[in-house]
Amino acid sequence: MHTGHRNGVCPDPLTSSLLDAGCWRAEKRRGSGPKGLISFHILGRRIVILNTKTAADDLFNKRSSNYSDRPFPTMAGTLMKREKSMFYIPYNERCKTYRKLMQQALNSSASQQYWGIEEDSARYTVRQIVDTPDNLFQHLRRNAAFVTMKVAYGYTISDYNDHFVEIAEEAMRIGSLVAAPGKWLVDSIPALRFLPAWFPGAGFKRLAKTWSEHMYLQSLEPHQWVKDQMENGVAQPSFTSRLLQDTNGGVTKDKELDNIVLWTGGALYAAGADTTVSVIRTFLFCMMMHPSVQDKAQKDVDLFIQQEGRLPTLKDWDRGALPYLNCILQEVLRWHPPAPMALFHSAARDDVYEDYHIPAKTTIIGNVWGMMHDNDTYPKPDIFDPDRFTGVNGRKIEDDPRQVVFGFGRRICPGLYVAEASLWIQMAFMLACVRIEKAVDENGRVVEPEVGFTTAIVSYVKPFSYKIVARNNGLELLGQ
Numbered sequence: 001m002h003t004g005h006r007n008g009v010c011p012d013p014l015t016s017s018l019l020d021a022g023c024w025r026a027e028k029r030r031g032s033g034p035k036g037l038i039s040f041h042i043l044g045r046r047i048v049i050l051n052t053k054t055a056a057d058d059l060f061n062k063r064s065s066n067y068s069d070r071p072f073p074t075m076a077g078t079l080m081k082r083e084k085s086m087f088y089i090p091y092n093e094r095c096k097t098y099r100k101l102m103q104q105a106l107n108s109s110a111s112q113q114y115w116g117i118e119e120d121s122a123r124y125t126v127r128q129i130v131d132t133p134d135n136l137f138q139h140l141r142r143n144a145a146f147v148t149m150k151v152a153y154g155y156t157i158s159d160y161n162d163h164f165v166e167i168a169e170e171a172m173r174i175g176s177l178v179a180a181p182g183k184w185l186v187d188s189i190p191a192l193r194f195l196p197a198w199f200p201g202a203g204f205k206r207l208a209k210t211w212s213e214h215m216y217l218q219s220l221e222p223h224q225w226v227k228d229q230m231e232n233g234v235a236q237p238s239f240t241s242r243l244l245q246d247t248n249g250g251v252t253k254d255k256e257l258d259n260i261v262l263w264t265g266g267a268l269y270a271a272g273a274d275t276t277v278s279v280i281r282t283f284l285f286c287m288m289m290h291p292s293v294q295d296k297a298q299k300d301v302d303l304f305i306q307q308e309g310r311l312p313t314l315k316d317w318d319r320g321a322l323p324y325l326n327c328i329l330q331e332v333l334r335w336h337p338p339a340p341m342a343l344f345h346s347a348a349r350d351d352v353y354e355d356y357h358i359p360a361k362t363t364i365i366g367n368v369w370g371m372m373h374d375n376d377t378y379p380k381p382d383i384f385d386p387d388r389f390t391g392v393n394g395r396k397i398e399d400d401p402r403q404v405v406f407g408f409g410r411r412i413c414p415g416l417y418v419a420e421a422s423l424w425i426q427m428a429f430m431l432a433c434v435r436i437e438k439a440v441d442e443n444g445r446v447v448e449p450e451v452g453f454t455t456a457i458v459s460y461v462k463p464f465s466y467k468i469v470a471r472n473n474g475l476e477l478l479g480q
């Protein structure tokens with residue numbers, strides 16, 4: 001039985017983050033046994049990485065009663081007072097209530113109420129891309145911020161320096177800083193948390209106090225804003241307003257419900273904004289690098305426009321229009337999953353799996369990237385090829401990446417329907433209205449972009465140069 005270190009230790013645990021791109025690739029190589037498991041210690045934490053869908057299914061689904069908690073690190077959890085945060089809460093009764101509310105508000109039929117918002121925002125974004133193509137990446141961020149703020153709070157962001165967006169972005173920055181593996185000594189030596197805040201070297205405690213207040217405000221301010229709107233009878237329907245509404249149409253007096261809605265609403269921006277931007281950025285990068293795929297997708301969209309005399313909508317998506325676009329979306333998600341190691345799970349009790357002893361509180365990581373680049377499931381996995389999913393020329397259709405990319409078991413992403421709709425409509429409008437090509441330098445030479453990825457819980461294709469060419473057919477139908 002394996003109980004401790006194996007050869008599969010991250011190259012340099014003190015300096016390389018578990019989330020480094022090199023690391024998730026490395027873990028995939030090392031875990032090439034039948035179930036692709038790796039177990040090791042890093043900075044006082046025992047970690048198990050699951051590299052195959054079989055292992056993920058065995059633990060996250062079949063033994064979900066034991067593998068649905070989250071790790072609770074000292075800095076990001078205890079000192080930051082994040083016990084109630086969706087991203088740190090164990091799978092207890094409160095968490096079940098969070099998930100029930102999210103499921104009610106974001107399931108496949110409920111999420112249709114956000115289609116109008118997603119369409120309007122995508123339309124505006126494409127218009128912005130055409131007007132100021134140099135700011136492409138900002139436009140993508142604005143789109144995600146607009147949609148998540150509308151969904152969560154019915155709040156319309158302003159284009160520049162929006163207060164709620166700024167505090168939410170700052171909270172995300174803090175969230176990833178405090179959760180960075182290896183950054184905080186107190187995560188390896190939890191007893192340090194008892195140092196008085198004034199003690200030399202205990203600056204982390206003072207930071208945690210300030211940051212924790214900031215993160216709480218990020219949820220509290222927009223939540224309070226919705227309640228004020230409701231009291232004045234002018235609230236736009238949203239995740240928060242619907243859940244806070246009592247049977248008489250007023251604001252609930254139930255303090256517990258109010259607090260639960262505050263914490264669930266506060267999770268939507270952090271969970272939804274970065275992930276969807278990452279996917280669209282990868283999509284644009286892949287379209288630029290694979291002009292023949294872009295051509296084919298644009299032919300489909302053009303044909304749709306010609307037949308219908310309008311741009312596609314999410315209703316068309318729902319009835320299966322533009323199937324090749326769906327295959328592109330699947331391949332974008334597979335080729336570079338935005339959360340390459342999902343969110344970490346934690347074992348509630350001791351367990352044994354495949355000869356491995358897994359003690360309680362072990363961090364369990366589903367290596368989404370590794371599963372999406374498994375040569376047996378996806379031959380030549382590094383090649384971007386939407387035809388994996390078209391069944392063209394009798395080709396065997398490969399596994400749907402969405403079964404993995406949105407995470408696992410009882411903690412699977414509750415926002416996946418909202419996410420998919422937003423991604424599809426942005427992609428459809430972009431294909432209709434613009435073409436993305438490689439940039440050309442001042443000497444007329446094509447700039448060959450490097451393929452690189454940022455490393456954090458949500459990973460992006462690194463910034464790249466590009467050229468945007470407007471397509472008038474689509475633009476004429478886009479409206480103002």
Ligand code: HEM
Nearest residue numbers: 086271272275276339342343406407408411412413415419
């Ligand atoms: C392409 C876009 C997205 C991807 C790839 C994605 C992926 C994920 C993944 C991998 C997890 C962790 C699952 C696990 O622990 O096994 C997760 C959790 C979560 N996602 Fe998403 N997500 C996306 C968009 C969204 C959106 C738009 C929302 C909200 C509207 C959202 C809300 C959440 C929440 C609240 C959680 C935490 C669930 C929990 O801890 O129980 N996500 N997501």
